[in-house]
Amino acid sequence: MSVAEWISTLAVAVAATACGGGGGGGGGDDTALPTQPGGGAAAPTMQTLNTGLDRPWGIAQLPDGQLLVTQKGGTVVRLSATGKTQATVTGVPKVLDSGQGGLLGIAIDPDFATAGGNWVYVSYSEPGTGGETGLAGTSVARGRLAGDALTDVQVIFRQSPKVDSPGHYGSRLVFARDKTLYITTGERMKGAPSQDLQQTLGKVIRVNRDGSIPAGNPTFASPARPGIWSYGHRNIQGAALNPRTGELWITEHGPQGGDEVNIARAGQNYGWPVKSYGCPYGSPVDDACRIGGGTHAPTYVEPLTTWTPISIAPAGLTFYTGDMFPEWRGQLISGSLAGTALWRIALDGDTVTGKEKMFGDLGERFRDVIQARDGSLLMVTDGGKLLRLAR
Numbered sequence: 001m002s003v004a005e006w007i008s009t010l011a012v013a014v015a016a017t018a019c020g021g022g023g024g025g026g027g028g029d030d031t032a033l034p035t036q037p038g039g040g041a042a043a044p045t046m047q048t049l050n051t052g053l054d055r056p057w058g059i060a061q062l063p064d065g066q067l068l069v070t071q072k073g074g075t076v077v078r079l080s081a082t083g084k085t086q087a088t089v090t091g092v093p094k095v096l097d098s099g100q101g102g103l104l105g106i107a108i109d110p111d112f113a114t115a116g117g118n119w120v121y122v123s124y125s126e127p128g129t130g131g132e133t134g135l136a137g138t139s140v141a142r143g144r145l146a147g148d149a150l151t152d153v154q155v156i157f158r159q160s161p162k163v164d165s166p167g168h169y170g171s172r173l174v175f176a177r178d179k180t181l182y183i184t185t186g187e188r189m190k191g192a193p194s195q196d197l198q199q200t201l202g203k204v205i206r207v208n209r210d211g212s213i214p215a216g217n218p219t220f221a222s223p224a225r226p227g228i229w230s231y232g233h234r235n236i237q238g239a240a241l242n243p244r245t246g247e248l249w250i251t252e253h254g255p256q257g258g259d260e261v262n263i264a265r266a267g268q269n270y271g272w273p274v275k276s277y278g279c280p281y282g283s284p285v286d287d288a289c290r291i292g293g294g295t296h297a298p299t300y301v302e303p304l305t306t307w308t309p310i311s312i313a314p315a316g317l318t319f320y321t322g323d324m325f326p327e328w329r330g331q332l333i334s335g336s337l338a339g340t341a342l343w344r345i346a347l348d349g350d351t352v353t354g355k356e357k358m359f360g361d362l363g364e365r366f367r368d369v370i371q372a373r374d375g376s377l378l379m380v381t382d383g384g385k386l387l388r389l390a391r
Contacts, residue, residue, distance in 0.1 A: 041391070042391050044325065045389070045390060045391065046359060046387055047388045047389075047390060048385055049084075049387065050079065050385065052085060052384065053077070053384040054072075056070065056367060056381070057070045057072050057103065057104045058070040058122075058316075058367075059316075059370055059380050059386075060370065061108070061372060066078060067079040067386075069106075069380060070103045070104060072104070073097050073102060073103070074097055075092060076092055076103070076106070076120075076122070087148040088148065089145070091143055091151060091153055092124075092150060093122070093124060093141045093155070095124040095126070096126065096127040096136045098125070098166065099166025100125075101166070101167075102124065102125060103122060104123045104124055104169060105121075105171040105184075107173035107181070108121075109142075112145075118146070119142045120150060121181065123138060123139070123140045123170075123171040124140075124141070125139075126138070126139035135162035135163055136163070137159035137161070137188070138159040138171055138183075138186070139155055140181075141154060142156055156210060157183055157207060157211055157227070159200045159201060160199060161201075165189045167186070168190075169185070169188070170185040170186040170233075170235055170236045171237070172238065172317075174239045176248070180208055181207055183207065184204055184233070184237075184250060185201060185233075186201070186202060186233070186234065187233065187235065187273075188202075192273060194231060194234065197220055197223065197225065198223065200225055200228065202272060203229070204231075204264045206227060213226045216266075218267030229264060229266060230266065230269070230270065231270070232270035232271045232272050232274075232300060234272040234276075237313075237315050238252075238334055239264075240317045240319050248263070249332065250264050251314035251317050252270075253313055253314070254276050254278030254306070254311055255279060255311070256280070256281060256289075256310075256311065257278040257279055257310055258278025258308060259278075259314050260303035261332070262303050270301050270303075271296045271299075274292050274300070275294065275299075275300050276294070277290055277306045278290070305345070310338075311338050312336040312338055312339030312341070313338035314336050314337075315334070315336060316335045316366065316367060316368030318332070318333050318369055319332055320332075320333055320371060320377075322371055322374075322375025323375045324376055332344070333369055333377060334369070335365075335367060335368060337365045337367070337382070340360060340362070340363050342379070343358070359389075364381040365381055365382035367379075367382055376388050377390075
């Protein structure tokens, strides 16, 4: 990124909301840029495959190449491998389409293609019932995909407690190598519950595919709700399994600045709301305002990298492993909302060596990004588009 581009980006961001559920913005970059592609390779090109989606949030590819896209209002649409809308999938649980809530993350069972393994998992904001009227929380359900319907739908996780808040649902779903399921949750804009092990707000949760608790989950010095894997998180909207190590990597929103990349490790505390490189809302954005002084260590886990001074609101996340862009292999690709761009994050082992902003000129809020089976990248945007990055 040139100095001129950075200054322009910063100027836009100062006038915008930093939180991912809100308005636009930019992204500062506190690390050196990664090496650019060389060897005469053709430049990546962005193709528009579909413009008729309704507030898409998550995308997953089926074994036959077709796509499932969650739409925030509460529907799943099935698309062809080339992005053409084919059908609406019925049987989705009722969602609370309000604020940042709605139908959110989606994942395909690792044994989907085997007999009886055709499960699809969705994460959503579930409204309260009875005495919980007016409250909501992040829930996860699974159903068998039969034609264009989800059948045998089962809720396998409910965030506890449900609360009254318009945002921070988290909601990414990632299968581990052992086929357990990671669920990311936000702290529902409440802050302190992230540190409370009696609540599943602001946590990474690990469960079996049927919602039972797997062996190997961490134990804590104080009583904790079953399923908690890590805690002290704010709002995790990007999650991907590292193909080299099998560990879960996450991106989470800071307040004004302080967006983080972390590795979610068993039993670890990531510091929110006690520590952040971001600033409280309403305060000037400068080094002096960093929450708790900024530095997380030694009490909490230090982030691998941050975006400061302005939030980009990182969204969907994937590790690139394909052949279409060999120079990106092993790197992270992240969407961003306030930053309206893709970000390429270069790594040396577990060390972030640089971050590059890409396609910021499109003005799109990149909500989710996955690697397709042909090595291209597929993205959905808040503007209702399905985009394909290819060479």
